[in-house]
Amino acid sequence: MDQHTLKQPAGAKRARKRVGRGVGSGTGRNAARGVKGQKKRGSVPPGFEGGQISVVRRAPRLRGFKNFGRVEFLAINLETLSDRFPAGATVDGDSLVAAGLLEAPNQPYKILARGELAHALNVTAPRISATAREAITQAGGTVEETAAADRTPRNRVHRRKAEGK
Secondary structure (H helix, E strand, C coil): CCHHHCCCCCCCCCCCCCCCCCHHHCCCCCCCCCCCCHHHHCCCCCCCCCCCCCHHHHCCCCCCCCCCCCCCCEEEEHHHHHHHCCCCCEECHHHHHHCCCCCCCCCCEEEECCCCCCCCCEEEECEECHHHHHHHHHCCCEEEECCCCCCCCCCHHHHHHHHCC
């Protein structure tokens, strides 16, 4: 295979519009960016309001604010583990990926206690609820929590209540 023998795949997209290539091209001079200003000279992130606090951060209850630092844990119930794993099996990130319950072995997940656990399992998980831990040990299995729950209050109001102020 040589470079001169390559062909584009059937149904390829049309060539992209090349802007800023002279006045005669129809998209020259200002290159469809307008006249002067920040939008002409560089990129502006979406939702940027010139440095003032954006409306999404000023009033998060009004529309769609999401905490970018929040870690979402995928919930996996005992009934699912009971169905997918035989007695004495080891349940961890790799085995959950193999069972099709997770997309990646390092994806955060939490074992919850919905359903019955019919047989013993050896469970290793980042988070495990207290009732799930009880149910697993009662069935004769073992439990190992790799990351303990972070119980620090995130909000100043809660912090004041915790300190007794």
